[in-house]
Amino acid sequence: MSEQEYRHIPATGLAGQTGASAGLITCDICEALCCTHDEAATHCPICGATLHLRHKDSLTKSLAYLVAATILYIPANLLPVMQTNTIFGTQDDTIMSGVLVLMYTGSWPLALLVFFASIVVPLLKLFSISLLLYTCSKKSTWNPLQRTQLFRMIEAVGRWSMLDVYVVTVLVALVQFKSLAAIHPGGGALAFGAVVVLTMLSAQSFDSRLIWVAKTHE
Amino acid sequence: MPYFLDFYLTLHHNVKPAIKPAHHFIVCHECDLVCADVPVATGEAASCPRCRAILYRNGTASVDVALALAITSVILLLLLNCFPLLSLKVQQVTRDTTLFHAALAMWDDGMHILSLLVIITTMLAPTLQISVAVYLLYVIRFGDAGLALGAPLRALQTLRPWSMVEIFMLGLLVSLVKLQHMADIVIGPALWSCASLIFFTAALTSVLTPRNIWLWANAAKASKAATGVSHV
Numbered sequence: 001m002s003e004q005e006y007r008h009i010p011a012t013g014l015a016g017q018t019g020a021s022a023g024l025i026t027c028d029i030c031e032a033l034c035c036t037h038d039e040a041a042t043h044c045p046i047c048g049a050t051l052h053l054r055h056k057d058s059l060t061k062s063l064a065y066l067v068a069a070t071i072l073y074i075p076a077n078l079l080p081v082m083q084t085n086t087i088f089g090t091q092d093d094t095i096m097s098g099v100l101v102l103m104y105t106g107s108w109p110l111a112l113l114v115f116f117a118s119i120v121v122p123l124l125k126l127f128s129i130s131l132l133l134y135t136c137s138k139k140s141t142w143n144p145l146q147r148t149q150l151f152r153m154i155e156a157v158g159r160w161s162m163l164d165v166y167v168v169t170v171l172v173a174l175v176q177f178k179s180l181a182a183i184h185p186g187g188g189a190l191a192f193g194a195v196v197v198l199t200m201l202s203a204q205s206f207d208s209r210l211i212w213v214a215k216t217h218e
Numbered sequence: 219m220p221y222f223l224d225f226y227l228t229l230h231h232n233v234k235p236a237i238k239p240a241h242h243f244i245v246c247h248e249c250d251l252v253c254a255d256v257p258v259a260t261g262e263a264a265s266c267p268r269c270r271a272i273l274y275r276n277g278t279a280s281v282d283v284a285l286a287l288a289i290t291s292v293i294l295l296l297l298l299n300c301f302p303l304l305s306l307k308v309q310q311v312t313r314d315t316t317l318f319h320a321a322l323a324m325w326d327d328g329m330h331i332l333s334l335l336v337i338i339t340t341m342l343a344p345t346l347q348i349s350v351a352v353y354l355l356y357v358i359r360f361g362d363a364g365l366a367l368g369a370p371l372r373a374l375q376t377l378r379p380w381s382m383v384e385i386f387m388l389g390l391l392v393s394l395v396k397l398q399h400m401a402d403i404v405i406g407p408a409l410w411s412c413a414s415l416i417f418f419t420a421a422l423t424s425v426l427t428p429r430n431i432w433l434w435a436n437a438a439k440a441s442k443a444a445t446g447v448s449h450v
Contacts, residue, residue: 017251017252018245018250018251018252019245019246019250019251019252020250022245022252024243024245024252025245026244026245026246026247026250028247029371029372029375029376029428030367030371030372030375030428030429030431030432031247031427031428031429032428032429032432033243033244033245033255046367046371046432047367047368047371047372047428047432048367048368048369048372049372101396102392102395102396105395105396105399107395110391110392110395113388113392114392117388144249144269145268145269145270148248148249148269148270148271149270152248152271159379159382159385160385160388162339162382162385162386162389163385163388163389163392164389165332165335165336165389166336166340166385166386166388166389166390166393167389167392167393167396169320169321169323169324169332169336169389170303170304170315170320170389170390170393171393171396171397172320172323172324172327173315173319173320173322173323173324174304174306174313174314174315174320174393174397175306175313175397175400176313176323177308177311177313180308180309180311181308181400184327185324185327185329185332189329189332190329190331190332193331193332193335197335200379204379208248208249208269209248209249209250211249212249212250212251212268212269
């Protein structure tokens with residue numbers, strides 16, 4: 001379904017208002033509409049989750065996870081993710097060399113896929129979240145729609161970076177033929193897994209409603 | 219989420235008219251704009267006029283369809299966990315691995331945290347997610363619908379991003395290509411169940427939206443109050 005086929009619905013009565021100014025909150029968990037006029041209403045009447053007008057300390061938490069992820073991104077790419085011991089010798093593979101091996105052994109579409117999931121997506125996430133955090137802390141009015149779409153995209157593709165961790169897991173489990181051939185995991189895989197989890201947590205703590213804050217206060 | 223699956227399901231099942239939501243407004247969960255909550259036609263979705271987030275899709279999928287998908291997922295999940303994924307044969311030596319043994323191999327190599335990460339994202343989170351879905355749909359369909367809201371709904375939403383069976387499947391395919399030069403590979407039953415599981419869980423996720431859950435639960439409660447029999 002293309003974007004045009006969705007029906008765009010204008011709000012009547014409360015047109016143009018935000019939930020915050022109208023006294024309404026959408027529950028973070030179950031997306032149900034809740035009222036804030038009642039002082040006691042701190043929990044969603046449907047699922048019982050704690051209600052937040054905005055995620056608490058969203059930018060700070062998101063930044064903390066992002067800094068940790070950025071630091072770990074360096075060992076994730078420099079340290080080997082796996083070590084192959086064969087009768088011909090020992091070979092260390094990093095994320096990038098894994099992609100190159102896949103390309104030279106003839107399956108370039110798969111190499112492209114792994115390149116995208118393991119190299120492009122993590123970098124894109126680190127840059128995009130930094131951009132979003134910077135513009136939101138400045139309450140920028142620059143292209144809120146595109147920034148929201150960027151956030152939606154990184155939330156959707158972020159998990160796919162786990163691909164390399166699973167490849168290493170399967171290879172380590174299968175290739176264990178004593179002296180003939182054996183694969184062992186390397187420190188890079190641990191750092192890489194940590195980068196994926198930390199960037200996911202960073203995106204989860206970011207509150208996309210903050211992108212629109214400056215616009216509504218004008 | 220694969221929207222076409224939801225659309226397919228709505229086409230091929232005798233669907234009751236969409237249940238009316240309780241409010242006239244909805245607040246966009248992504249940009250906080252107040253929007254009107256109006257019914258949309260089958261196969262359509264309502265999106266936020268400001269940030270284009272999809273607010274909701276036509277909620278015509280029934281509890282029965284969701285329950286069938288969830289039970290199928292349980293069976294496939296059991297198969298995935300019990301049988302070997304791949305076997306490798308090098309000079310009369312055969313080695314196969316199940317999902318759990320793959321994670322254990324990581325543990326034995328000293329990568330304890332990574333092993334736990336694999337267990338959580340490919341075994342624990344999917345298992346919990348699917349069992350919570352079965353429980354939640356069961357109580358809406360046959361029991362006290364009020365039990366479905368609250369903790370089960372919250373758990374389902376929290377677990378959702380951490381269940382990564384589909385990514386594991388792609389990882390399996392990449393390893394398959396990497397191994398094909400090395401040895402003879404035999405594809406195990408678990409690989410096929412993994413492949414079908416991702417379709418069923420995707421369909422389940424697209425049907426089991428929080429909005430659908432509370433609409434179903436409200437309708438079940440209302441019909442139970444009216445007739446004394448729980449039927450959605």
